[in-house]
Amino acid sequence: MTSLVPEKLKHGLAAGDAGRPARADWTIDQGWAAYTAEEHDIWRTLFNRQSALLPGRACTAFVDGMKALPIGPDQIPNFIELSEVLARHTGWEVVAVPGLVPDEVFFDHLANRRFPAGQFIRRRHELDYLEEPDVFHDVFGHVPMLMNPVIADYIQAYGKGGLRAKQLGVLDKLARVYWYTVEFGLVREPGGLRIYGSGIASSYTESVFALDDASPNRLGFDLERVMRTRYRIDDFQETYFVLDDLDDLLKLADIDFAPLYARVSAQRELEPGDVLDTDRVITRGTGSYHHGGKGV
Template sequence: MTALKKEDVRADFTIDQPVATYTAEDHETWRTLFRRQAEILKGRACDEYLDGLEGLGVAADGIPDFRKLSEVLTKATGWSVVAVPGLVPDDVFFDHLANRRFPATWWIRKPEQMDYLEEPDVFHDLYGHVPLLMNPVMADFVAEYGKGGVKALKLGALPNLARLYWYTVEFGLMETPKGMRIYGAGIMSSKSESIYALESPSPNRVRFDLMRVMRTRYRIDTFQNTYFVIRSFEELFKATSPDFTPLYKALQKQPEIGAGDIVEGDKVVHRGTREGWAETPDA
């Protein structure tokens, strides 16, 4: 793929998706990842995600055109997908979300990175995140999160708010009448964590509690030690709708919780065996 020039990147870090620069290998990588996850996520992904994926028309043919996705998404929930070179500054990220623009990385991983990638690529962003933006409740939640992010930056509370995104949008689980299901994009786009998050006895699975989540450190170099479980997106939206300002003040007086700790008051769905946990520090 051709490297971007500095002048290609706008002030808000968006670019025109360089569709013409994708190679045959890039599209084949997308097809391989898509087909693999389609099989793995049967009986593992929540229905809302699968409905969104189908409604968007995201297929295994190759890397999608962001403009075509945006046409469908905008009609459904008012969101659009904008291309960015990679990770963007926090203030830019929150502003995009608050205005219902999802910043998606344009490039895709190399074949040798099929099973692990440090930075999000186009597969993670489009396949993992965008389908749930077709769901009205989740679409509203992410937009409100963006507005909350702008506020958290001013209040110096970003670490607490980042944990909410991590443990929900990226690594959230949902208990449904059909059983435990995935809704977090970080799990949804990962072959191995899609299986681990639901089936491994190693991690904790704990009922979602807003203050608990915002106190909890997380893992960036391994699978998660703890997953937080919601019952519905409506529950998540309701729990996060109050003003966070007094919550941030209360959090300043409370100690942080380790990524793998179980604490008093937790509603434990499954207490992990801790087998295979890394000894490196939490984030």
């Protein structure tokens, strides 16, 4: 009997040898002209519903970046056109990759202000959840924030720090900083908490869960606390860390992480939903979603 469940396609590193491109830096041509009408329509569906949801949820930097870039509902953006605008503002460019890439390749791109974006787009049955980052996650979620000078400098510094962390064997600690900022970060603004993390901004359901649901914790950002905290890769986050201002990320770009790695490695690991007496609690979550009462 033929299965009615669509086969999951793997891309880039997740596809093994079949996903490795010819170039050592894992870049490929975007092949913009090869996108089908169906693929552009999937982009349109994702773009329109997310654009309708994010006003009052996304931070000012995200909104401003989106307005200034050639990103719209009608078609998947052309990386060359995106890069021309980014280069003028923050010196970044978008390079196409087949999917996930090796850590050292990813860090080298970031360290040189190249943002590797997945070239493929999810299929229609994957609108709400995709295991691998695709062009919608990478371009809609990440690229508008690269128009902000603070984020532009911070992500470049992360790329340089990632190469060092991998050599020191503490990459998991630094990866948590990226996860809880660039991917799933919240920031205070005059109107309330706002989204700046791409994993939230590109997700219809998590954009609601992160700000509105009673289940997750929302804690003030503390670097060492974040470095000790595991995260979820298969579901909504149990805890979101909140910056008082995006400019706080500039401090992280200048820190010598070596002493931090030593201190953090000597302390116990924290689970995603833990709340400590020393935490600056903005919202203490009920935990109901992750303990059986699935909400959103």
